[in-house]
Amino acid sequence: MPKQVKTSKRPSRSYRVESKICPKCGQVLKRSHIAWRKTLIFSTGPEIVTSWAYQCDGSKCVKEKESYKSEQAERLHLKHRRYSREIIVKIGYRRFWHHRTMYEIYEWLNEELGLKISERQVLNLIGDFLALLRAGQAANIKQKLGQSNDIVIGIDGMQPEKGNKSLYLIREPRVGLTLMAENLDEGANEILSDKLLNPLKSQAEQLGLKWQGVVSDAQQSIRLAVANSLPGVPHQACQSHCLRDAGQLTFAADRSMKKRLKAAFRQPIKRLRNRIQRLPLDNLYRPILLDYAEAIHATLLKGGVAPFDLGGVWVFEALNDLAASVSRCQKKGTINSCLASLP
Helix, strand or coil: CEECCCCCCCCCCCCCCCCECCCCCCCCCEEEEEEEEEEEEECCCEEEEEEEEEEECCCCCCCCCCCCCCCHHHHCCCCCCHHHHHHHHHHHHHHHHHCCCCHHHHHHHHHHCCCCCCCCHHHHHHHHHHHHHHHHHHHHHHHHHHCCCCCEEEHHHHCCCCCCEEEEEEECCCEEEEEEEEEEEEHHHHHHHHHHHHHHHHHHHHHCEEEEEECCCCCCHHHHHHHHHCCCCEEEEEEEHHHHHHHHHHHHHHHHHHHHHHHHHHHHHHHHHHHCCCCCCCCHHHHHHHHHHHHHHHHHCCCCCCCCEEEHHHHHHHHHHHHHHHHHHHCCCCHHHCCCCCC
């Protein structure tokens, strides 16, 4: 249990083993020496933390002289780090769960918590948080997959830019669990088998899981790697990738139509906007026409996402809606007089 010590300079605390009974011979452990002492920075400020080591003097344990330390103290810090695990976790949650930028976290630490820290150190602590996540992932996988009898995996590879490493992700889609994430220089099937599938295959054997299937895109190296490492396991191509590939011709035609629409409206809408802006500021219809012009301009900026979000079709329908709206205004007589007054 921690022992709080108040001093005039800096708060301090010390930790002793939770159990003073030797787990090997059953005798009482005695305090031996300081295992470690350092200043840890918490969200409340820096504190001097001391962890005492205990040893057993029993005849069975004298030769080994194993030291026992407080588990609670070990959970406070990372080796060779002066920032506590508490502050590292809070930084990680702000970065990856609340999507704060590194500069926003830097301001939070310095201005709200009053901790003197550099921007570079914030980046280092984010890296420490990711290391903690990776270290704890094995236990998380074992816990969640241990409740299942079989396993299905999804594999996907992403390369941000040509010449850079590719990030390969393997997930269990039914439980929403990331099983592996590796940056690889090469995507050859032998590399994928060695770095991804074979370790995962061994882990599934340890947990007694049966392979039910694999889902991926149609990348040839992934197909060969699955065939070599998991022979006989059903391998299905991702429906999203299949639909995207199947809709390439339609999406290309839609994109071509959108380009023609933009080309047809770009100059006329610019000239029309200039004519409307030359109207007197007290003209009642000036803001209405400007709104229509801005609506047309914003409509032409609409994009699309393959395979089903067709930007060209959307732009065409939106322009028809705007034309119908202008036609209704003309029938009411509110636009005609404004159009007639355009220079």
